[in-house]
Amino acid sequence: MGKIRALGYLVATATDLPAWKTFASDVHGMQVVEHTEERLLLRLDDRSWRIDVRAGDEDRVQTYGWEAGSAEDLDELEKILTVNGFPTRRGTAAEIGERRVTDMLVLNDPDGTPVEIFYGQSREHSPFVSPTGAKFVTGDLGLGHVMLSVSDSNPFRRLYMDLLGLSLSDYIDLGPDPGTFLHCNRRHHSLAFTYRPEVPLGVGHLMVQVENVDTVGRAYDKILDGAAPLGSTLGKHTNDEMISYYVKTPSGWEMEYGYGGLEIDVDTWVPGRWDAAHFWGHKRGKLIDTGA
Ligand SMILES: [Fe+2]
Known part of the structure; x- marks a missing residue:
């Protein structure tokens, strides 16, 4: 690595x-x-x-x-x-x-x-205490992943793969420019990026993962009750098998809140290519009136 x-x-x-x-x-x-x-x-x-x-x-x-x-x-x-x-x-x-x-x-x-x-980031001796009982999947897998909208994927592949040493997990054929998914530990991807002309440049979403699917479900219920605007419905990703929903943060960019993301063996992983990002779900548009 x-x-x-x-x-x-x-x-x-x-x-x-x-x-x-x-x-x-x-x-x-x-x-x-x-x-x-x-x-x-x-x-x-x-x-x-x-x-x-x-x-x-x-x-x-x-x-x-x-x-x-x-x-x-x-x-x-x-x-x-x-x-x-x-x-x-x-x-x-x-x-x-x-x-x-x-x-x-x-x-x-x-x-x-x-x-x-x-x-060498500082650690706390006092325990992490979640107000909802959430346990985040972090540790040596890190915070989660970011998905970027970029103007051209090639220089991003050069920076992150050739210079910083992240490795290809797979591509997803999302449109004219494939999504590039990269790993730097066992988390299937810590970075993804693609060029989509209709999307503003920069971070499109931050993914954070929790240990228990019920934590995702309970938060999803709060979203459906109007806590925040839904970005996409609950769904399961193809490449990292994450069961998640997307929600608009108060800043407009999105957070993916998920469970069950794939952890890979970095020594034997063979990059693949998917025809779609979702096995099911992750529907966008006015499918659910959250009242938000
Ligand atoms: Fe994601």
Whole structure:
């Protein structure tokens, strides 16, 4: 495997932090670490935080962090990126303090979105306590996965596969440009991207996974009762076998909330190609009046 071990965290700005608090905590079981007018900081496990939502004028994902294994790995990645046309800088002391990591790199992806690579994120001695009883599947699988809408998949494959060392899980023929799904640990994919001209560039969704299908079902009931606008109905993905639904976050981009994602043997995995993203479900459009 490469020097990137997992998706570590996500940082967003949002115009409605109280709505985010309800969405993330009351509906989806994340633990609120800090909730002020400026910031909503969320735990999903023993890490000090996994999702950081800042009050801002814009509703968008600002950056996300990839976890490297060591200081040496960070040094090596910095060299590889720099000589291959991705100018990279070290995080400032303020950034390192905010992220609660030991050291970090900052670069821009081929569409200009800042991406971070870190190692040594702070852990908490106090137990993670979910307000809904959710147990998130994280650990060495990381936070989950992000799906990006990109302007061209080729430079993203070069950055993430050739330079950062993620490996191909499979492709899905979603349209003229196939979806590319990449892994950096046993989670079937930690990153996916595709070009779809009708979709704004950047993070389309963040997937988080829970241990119990009933946790998904109970949260789904809250969505159907109007807690947040549904993005897609419950369904099962082909490639990672995830049973999940998609919901619009208070910022408009989506979260996939799932159960049962495939864990692969990275040493023997053979990349495949699927004709569709779903075995069933994941229907979009006005199929259900959630009242939201
Ligand atoms: Fe997904």
